[in-house]
Amino acid sequence: MKHFKRIQFIIAFSFILITVVTVLIVSFMLYNKFSNTAEDNADLNMGQVVEQVKYNLEMYVKNMTSIFDVVEETINRSPSYSSSILEEQLNSIMKTREDLISIAVFTKNGDLVVNIPKMEMRPYTLLQRQSWFNAALETPDQLSVSSPHIQNLFKTSYKWAVSLSKQTTYHRDGLASKGVLVVDMNFKTIDELSRQVVFGKRGYVYIIDSYGNIVYHPQQQLIHAGLKYEDLERVLTYSYGSYQDELNGEQRMITIKSVNPIGWKVIGVAYKDELLTTKSELNTFLLWFLIVVIIFVLLLAIFVSARISSPIQRLARSVKMMGEGHLNTPIPVSGIYEVEQLSRRYHVMLQQIRHLMDQIIVEQEAKRKSELDVLQAQINPHFLYNTLNSVIRLVEKGQSSEAVTAITSLSRFFRISLSKGKNFISVQEELEHIRHYLIIQTIRYKNKFHYTIEAEDEVLHFLTMKLILQPIVENAIVHGIELMADRGMIRISAKVDAGKLLFEIADNGLGMSRDALDQLLKNTPNSAQGSGVGVRNVNQRIQLHYGPDYGIQFESEIEEGTTVRIYLPVEIAQKEGEV
Structure with a gap:
């Protein structure tokens, strides 16, 4: 047949x-x-x-x-x-x-x-x-x-x-x-x-x-x-x-x-x-x-x-x-015009994939021993997989500039995530980290949402626990905006409020019911609902290090959106410490 x-x-x-x-x-x-x-x-x-x-x-x-x-x-x-x-x-x-x-x-x-x-x-x-x-x-x-x-x-x-x-x-x-x-x-x-x-x-x-x-x-x-x-x-x-x-x-x-x-x-x-x-x-x-x-x-x-x-x-x-693993298989470039162009573009895409795979292998191998525990606890492997797939699609479509942007943001995202083994970074670095994450996600979701990042000048040099914004933003995208018919909006701000460092993440997504909010910060893990280390993990890390006076607060209305506030103590970068 x-x-x-x-x-x-x-x-x-x-x-x-x-x-x-x-x-x-x-x-x-x-x-x-x-x-x-x-x-x-x-x-x-x-x-x-x-x-x-x-x-x-x-x-x-x-x-x-x-x-x-x-x-x-x-x-x-x-x-x-x-x-x-x-x-x-x-x-x-x-x-x-x-x-x-x-x-x-x-x-x-x-x-x-x-x-x-x-x-x-x-x-x-x-x-x-x-x-x-x-x-x-x-x-x-x-x-x-x-x-x-x-x-x-x-x-x-x-x-x-x-x-x-x-x-x-x-x-x-x-x-x-x-x-x-x-x-x-x-x-x-x-x-x-x-x-x-x-x-x-x-x-x-x-x-x-x-x-x-x-x-x-x-x-x-x-x-x-x-x-x-x-x-x-x-x-x-x-x-x-x-x-x-x-x-x-x-x-x-x-x-x-x-x-x-x-x-x-x-x-x-x-x-x-x-x-x-x-x-x-x-x-x-x-x-x-x-x-x-x-x-x-x-x-x-x-x-x-x-x-x-x-x-x-x-x-x-x-x-x-190549699907069987023979990545060095030559690509025949011949035939009618359309087939010839397809072969050439596929050949270019394959070269870029090989380059990216080699680059990733080198980077991962170099950092594997010193940062394996951090990566396993903090990075959702699906994010890397989906990002690479998005890059492949961009290359297939000939959108090389978007692919370069995605790869550059991915590289900087990992660089800040690793932070030379440090668990605390400046607010400026954390906001830079989430900015690159949003760049990657806007490419992956084809500009389904737009975002703004604002911060008071005085808070940029404060210390913050790293990788606390990414799980919250990922949760807003996946559960708040992805299923919307209209274009979404994410607003991120950093400021001092009542003597505390406040990160505020607001979206205009689908919102959550009161029961969903009550279950969100309970200790029962639910990987199907989380993203990366997850919202619960972030809240637990903050409270374990700073105490119960700090952590995450939620406000949400169905069809109106969700606002997440993260409260941290005010610490100057020169006084950073280890967890």
């Missing part, structure tokens, strides 16, 4: 994970966007193509209608259907269009009046059963367009035709009569307009009339044979629009347009699986794109993580060796 915690693995894995997730999200968004766009474009393209077919048919029907109107007007104006002029005019009209098959006028009973070109009618044509004939009789004022059918009126080759029919007026010897005019147009033109339209490999266009009869279908023979089916009932419910259906398990897109004015419908059919071919190609592209990106990111992540982790791992191995 430790391999998964290494920085190289974490960097590489994070790099790949973020990239893969990003690529997947982007690929998913692109796939949906392209898929929807492809489908929308296919639908739009179908609509445009079907619209074009519908427009072409409308134009063709319009032309057919115009020709029909010309033929009808020509017949209506002719004084006799049998005149040679009429025949010549109709022949001229026939020559203008290649898709005209025939022009004929029949009586309402179905008898032939005139036809161009001149051809003999087939017997048994049953004209009254022809849809175009009945439509003209039923709607005499409306032009009817028939579905494609075999032209079987005259003895000529059979052709697929579309018949335009309408009741008309013709003249015979100046007399007007009502009949049915029919113009047959070759269906080949409509077939060509529709057959050239395809959607993909299998899509097509087909046409139905307003009654649902198929006008054109590219697979008409299959339709008539019952081998292919079109849902004409649903198509008839649409004039314009599009929808999707399913035929034989295949999804199809259907687009419908109506041809005006004849009511035909142009229906475009496209198969979605051909559209999905584009999606499949897109899927393949995105898959390969993802694989290539992962390989590239993997190689890049391995390279970058190795560049970052290798110097850090070398530095970690060196630190581990």
Whole structure:
């Protein structure tokens, strides 16, 4: 499991994970966007193509209608259907269009009046059963367009035709009569307009009339044979629009347009699986794109993580060796800028630690025999340990001036503490001692408090028992100020009061209850509550040497702070004595 915690693995894995997730999200968004766009474009393209077919048919029907109107007007104006002029005019009209098959006028009973070109009618044509004939009789004022059918009126080759029919007026010897005019147009033109339209490999266009009869279908023979089916009932419910259906398990897109004015419908059919071919190609592209990106990111992540982790791992191995006591282990200084700077600063810090440790070892060894008892009784080893840790942190942070200040104050603190074996020092030295202690503590507690030290000039040369202020001040810091939310304040003063030397230590800390004050100077030791030789030790030392009239007094209020007063006799420095 430790391999998964290494920085190289974490960097590489994070790099790949973020990239893969990003690529997947982007690929998913692109796939949906392209898929929807492809489908929308296919639908739009179908609509445009079907619209074009519908427009072409409308134009063709319009032309057919115009020709029909010309033929009808020509017949209506002719004084006799049998005149040679009429025949010549109709022949001229026939020559203008290649898709005209025939022009004929029949009586309402179905008898032939005139036809161009001149051809003999087939017997048994049953004209009254022809849809175009009945439509003209039923709607005499409306032009009817028939579905494609075999032209079987005259003895000529059979052709697929579309018949335009309408009741008309013709003249015979100046007399007007009502009949049915029919113009047959070759269906080949409509077939060509529709057959050239395809959607993909299998899509097509087909046409139905307003009654649902198929006008054109590219697979008409299959339709008539019952081998292919079109849902004409649903198509008839649409004039314009599009929808999707399913035929034989295949999804199809259907687009419908109506041809005006004849009511035909142009229906475009496209198969979605051909559209999905584009999606499949897109899927393949995105898959390969993802694989290539992962390989590239993997190689890049391995390279970058190795560049970052290798110097850090070398530095970690060196630190581990030093942690095992090999302080002379060389520190590798290489790698990226940040790692190189870290190595250099760690190297500087290690040199300073070595120097400090050597200095402390020398000092301690030199004074060990003569002052061991004093140090064991008066110095809290935790103070030295915490001070050194604070110095190490200062060095690590590059705060060399603060570190020098702390080390200087620590040195002077010990020098005054030892005092060449003397137990009594001047008030000035004791205040200097506590000043260096406060300097160290302000650095350790990151300026959580500030302090003032004041003394009357006359008391500076008085004698005092040494190391009596440090335990009191330490107690104020640890139990009064350290847990405060606001910045603390410690005031230290020395003066003469009622003929006694008075040291006053006041703080604005958390304060103590009455029960805590009653327990504070009892003889039961409590190392967890004390600091250094402790408050009780100081009070006991004073009273043992000077008597019960001297010692420590406390005043304290919860959340207000604590004031400690130490009373000593007035003694001039020239009269110092030993305990």
